[in-house]
Amino acid sequence: MYQLLCPDAMPESLFDIDFDKLTDLGIKGIIFDLDNTIIPWDSSEMCPDICAWLTEVxxxxFKVSIVSNNWHSRVRKIANRLDVPFVARAYKPAKFGFRSALATMELGPEETAVVGDQLFTDVLGGNRLGLFTIWVKPLTRNEFVGTKIKRYMESWVVRRLRAKGLIR
Ligand SMILES: [Mg+2]
Incomplete structure (x- = not known):
């Protein structure tokens, strides 16, 4: 149970993701969450430094796609700006959004990483499919009220994962 909630990597921020390590692991594609991972939840714009960083990626x-639980137009706007495929209303941790992204990128789960800010959607969903899961801190503390509740549950899980020695 806890293994499914355990991220494979917990970098300080997006910018600290170790791409050389991902390449060594055979990772060829990266699925990004949208809200609070690459754009703030309360904004419809990407920060220029994140946009530049994604262009660098x-x-x-690396093949890139966006899998978001958010609605279509919001996700499409950012995906189009980066010229990458996307899945909206993915209902993560459901598998179908991730599966659809893998099919579009023509990659297997063992060749793909997922980057997201939520344990119960991004990390859980990615682990269910055997992706390499990267948990990043949310871009803003301003969040949907349901997400705020999940943050309390996340911190509880993190304490359990630490106690079990699964993460540092
Ligand atoms: Mg998110």
Whole structure:
């Protein structure tokens, strides 16, 4: 149970993701969550530094797609800006959004990482499919009220994972 909630990596921020390590692991594609991972939850714009960083990631040759639980137009706008495929209303931790992204990228789960800010959607969903899961801190503390409740549950899980020695 706890293994499914345990991220494979917990970098300080997006910018600290170790792409050389991902390449060594055979990772060729990255699925990004949208809200509070690459854009703040309360904004419809990407920060220029994140936009530049994502362009760099694409430039390194990684395939990129966005899988979001948010609605279509919001997700499409950002995906179009980056010129990457997307799945909206993915109902993560359901598997179908991730599966659809894998099919579009023509990659297997063992070749793909997922980057997201939520344990119960991004990390749980990614682990269910055997993706390499990267848990990043949310871009803003301003969140949907349901998410705030999940944050309390996340901190409880993190304490359990630490106690079990699964994460540092
Ligand atoms: Mg998110």
């Amino acid at each position: 694409l430039g390194k040759g």
